[in-house]
Amino acid sequence: MPHSLPEDFIRQMSGQLGDELEPFLASYEGLRAYGLRLQPQKVQPGSPLWEQLAAMFGLEPVPWCPTGYYYREETRPGKHPFHAAGLYYLQEPSAMSSAELLAPAKGETVLDLAAAPGGKSTQLSAMIGPDGLLVSNEIHPARAQILAENIERMGAANTIVVQSPPDRLAERFPRFFDKIMLDAPCSGEGMFRKDKAAREEWSPAHVEMCAARQLDIFRHALAMLKKGGTIAYSTCTFNRKENEELVSAVLREYPALTLLRTERLWPHKVRGEGHFVAVLRLVGEETEEPQSRKSGKAGRPDKPGPLSAQTAEAWRLFREFAETAFTRKELLPPGEPLLFGEQLYWLPSGREGRFRSALLAGLKSPRPGLHLASIRKKRVEPAHALALAMPTAAFRRTVSFPASSPELAAYLRGEVLPAPSDLPDGWVPVCADCQPLGWAKCAAGQLKNHYPKGLRSR
Numbered sequence: 001m002p003h004s005l006p007e008d009f010i011r012q013m014s015g016q017l018g019d020e021l022e023p024f025l026a027s028y029e030g031l032r033a034y035g036l037r038l039q040p041q042k043v044q045p046g047s048p049l050w051e052q053l054a055a056m057f058g059l060e061p062v063p064w065c066p067t068g069y070y071y072r073e074e075t076r077p078g079k080h081p082f083h084a085a086g087l088y089y090l091q092e093p094s095a096m097s098s099a100e101l102l103a104p105a106k107g108e109t110v111l112d113l114a115a116a117p118g119g120k121s122t123q124l125s126a127m128i129g130p131d132g133l134l135v136s137n138e139i140h141p142a143r144a145q146i147l148a149e150n151i152e153r154m155g156a157a158n159t160i161v162v163q164s165p166p167d168r169l170a171e172r173f174p175r176f177f178d179k180i181m182l183d184a185p186c187s188g189e190g191m192f193r194k195d196k197a198a199r200e201e202w203s204p205a206h207v208e209m210c211a212a213r214q215l216d217i218f219r220h221a222l223a224m225l226k227k228g229g230t231i232a233y234s235t236c237t238f239n240r241k242e243n244e245e246l247v248s249a250v251l252r253e254y255p256a257l258t259l260l261r262t263e264r265l266w267p268h269k270v271r272g273e274g275h276f277v278a279v280l281r282l283v284g285e286e287t288e289e290p291q292s293r294k295s296g297k298a299g300r301p302d303k304p305g306p307l308s309a310q311t312a313e314a315w316r317l318f319r320e321f322a323e324t325a326f327t328r329k330e331l332l333p334p335g336e337p338l339l340f341g342e343q344l345y346w347l348p349s350g351r352e353g354r355f356r357s358a359l360l361a362g363l364k365s366p367r368p369g370l371h372l373a374s375i376r377k378k379r380v381e382p383a384h385a386l387a388l389a390m391p392t393a394a395f396r397r398t399v400s401f402p403a404s405s406p407e408l409a410a411y412l413r414g415e416v417l418p419a420p421s422d423l424p425d426g427w428v429p430v431c432a433d434c435q436p437l438g439w440a441k442c443a444a445g446q447l448k449n450h451y452p453k454g455l456r457s458r
């Protein structure tokens with residue numbers, strides 16, 4: 001409600017918007033627009049599945065994002081099993097604009113520096129495709145966990161989640177990335193409609209503090225951008241200090257940067273809560289490898305070392321399992337197996353093979369690539385992430401129940417189900433209308449439930 005908006009905020013926006021203040025304030029009383037973004041690797045536009053989703057949720061295209069749609073609030077797509085299957089990500093529609101404007105190409109190496117809960121990361125990961133590499137970073141531990149879960153749900157095999165302050169990351173990855181997304185922590189003026197806390201926390205001093213922090217993070221981000229690379233800076237706030245003025249300050253400090261474009265989505269002009277995006281390019285070309293990449297502490301990353309005996313054995317066991325579970329061999333993006341204790345991951349290396357495990361040494365990584373399996377006493381237990389990262393057609397066999405069936409609801413609650421009589425014993429993904437949701441193990445006519453405990457519905 002405009003009346004509960006901070007007075008200083010109204011004054012600030014009056015100075016900025018003039019005659020447009022009234023429609024801007026009125027937008028706080030309007031209805032919220034709800035958005036979701038389809039995972040293009042799982043739902044192809046125009047396919048029967050796409051038609052089904054469009055009809056169920058009343059989808060209408062978001063003009064600035066080809067995979068983005070408005071949905072009708074009452075259809076509750078977040079409660080549908082297809083959400084758990086990673087077919088879509090619920091995302092505020094204007095927030096979909098930043099990744100589209102950054103526009104990474106297939107196969108590029110991308111950093112999302114302030115990534116949780118993962119809206120932009122899941123979008124970027126789909127845009128760069130399996131040969132691309134996304135490093136998705138979040139500074140706060142609890143938020144980094146949520147980020148990792150969302151990356152896993154959307155089935156992103158090309159993404160590494162790290163949890164690091166930007167300065168540490170900048171030391172590790174000088175001039176490493178083709179594209180960087182900096183969706184900065186901000187004063188959240190675009191959140192006032194849905195988040196009372198954002199309204200209460202706001203003050204002119206908070207805006208100043210945010211701008212100072214943004215400048216600091218921006219500098220670290222730029223240290224990681226390759227020459228010729230592009231960075232998108234975005235916020236969900238409206239004041240100029242955290243947006244145009246911040247970008248001007250950065251441009252003054254870095255003559256090698258050029259501003260390609262800025263975009264403002266205003267809540268009184270579009271169906272969305274509002275967003276600011278600036279896209280900048282670092283001019284020049286990489287002439288030589290940055291020193292730290294050639295001989296840094298982490299060693300030369302583009303020469304894969306031999307696998308340790310334990311990793312080689314875990315990888316051999318996993319491949320044996322994969323022969324029985326999958327129809328195809330080439331399922332994983334370029335990369336290498338990585339073993340942490342009993343947990344086997346697939347670390348994507350990017351198309352040029354530049355990302356190697358040595359680059360993760362000493363960094364916290366809640367998800368060092370795609371979790372493949374737990375290996376215990378020579379037994380392979382496939383990871384939940386693996387079920388979500390593979391297309392249905394890749395599995396030799398699946399068990400599918402209608403999305404609205406009592407069997408599927410029971411599976412999502414973690415219950416044991418009767419197995420189809422013709423199903424051989426062993427691991428099998430359980431699907432909602434043919435969309436993999438998680439694993440079960442068939443034995444003695446039963447499907448033992450391996451849907452992760454933390455995700456089960458009550």
Ligand code: SAM
Nearest residue numbers: 114115116117118119120139140143183184185
């Ligand atoms: N990009 C995310 C998305 O699309 O889902 C939203 C990111 S949110 C606007 C900004 C993030 O920056 C928050 O997750 C916050 O925890 C993180 N953050 C806070 N302080 C930070 C700092 N000093 N450096 C880096 N990130 C920070």
